[in-house]
Amino acid sequence: DTEVTQTPKHLVMGMTNKKSLKCEQHMGHRAMYWYKQKAKKPPELMFVYSYEKLSINESVPSRFSPECPNSSLLNLHLHALQPEDSALYLCASSQAESLAGGYTFGSGTRLTVV
Amino acid sequence: GEDVEQSLFLSVREGDSSVINCTYTDSSSTYLYWYKQEPGAGLQLLTYIFSNMDMKQDQRLTVLLNKKDKHLSLRIADTQTGDSAIYFCADNQGGKLIFGQGTELSVKP
Numbered sequence: 001d002t003e004v005t006q007t008p009k010h011l012v013m014g015m016t017n018k019k020s021l022k023c024e025q026h027m028g029h030r031a032m033y034w035y036k037q038k039a040k041k042p043p044e045l046m047f048v049y050s051y052e053k054l055s056i057n058e059s060v061p062s063r064f065s066p067e068c069p070n071s072s073l074l075n076l077h078l079h080a081l082q083p084e085d086s087a088l089y090l091c092a093s094s095q096a097e098s099l100a101g102g103y104t105f106g107s108g109t110r111l112t113v114v
Numbered sequence: 115g116e117d118v119e120q121s122l123f124l125s126v127r128e129g130d131s132s133v134i135n136c137t138y139t140d141s142s143s144t145y146l147y148w149y150k151q152e153p154g155a156g157l158q159l160l161t162y163i164f165s166n167m168d169m170k171q172d173q174r175l176t177v178l179l180n181k182k183d184k185h186l187s188l189r190i191a192d193t194q195t196g197d198s199a200i201y202f203c204a205d206n207q208g209g210k211l212i213f214g215q216g217t218e219l220s221v222k223p
Contacts, residue, residue, distance in 0.1 A: 006156075031209075042202055042213035043157065056210065090156055092211075102147045102204075103211055107156040 006106035023091030120214035136203035
């Protein structure tokens, strides 16, 4: 298995809703990442997990809450989002944080906040 | 933070070569990457180059690295309409993959 799987592919949520994005990989990668991408813009790093521990939080608002239950799973819990949070949310994984081979990205969850 | 810069658009004819350029500022970069993103999709790693190399070739793709000028390029030979996408160069900086703005490649038949 050489893929990163993200669910759901599309999500529409209201500003008072609570939802979660899920990411799964079975490549034995020990670093996992959340990125946010607006249309025609580069992905922006949100969080890095290394060996299931949060190692980087890029000053992301607390309405985004990451969780890494085990080495294969990464969640992003969403609560009280704003319309400007609408974006493509990408999960990625790599063998380690600073290693060759780059990151493997999932196809993303397209989030719309109404 | 350190910057990675690219030109925003490139238009070529089918069958021509495409050259996408990127400049970076982090002199400690060890790996540099090229990713492709098709509309509505995630990012696909095309190739990467280690900083002690100056060229890497993989089928239709050629990566050139000028470490002195901190300049990276991606050449796509015999460009096809299926190559139309946004191409991002990226730099691994201390555990973070930092992307350029992306170059939108348009291939006209």
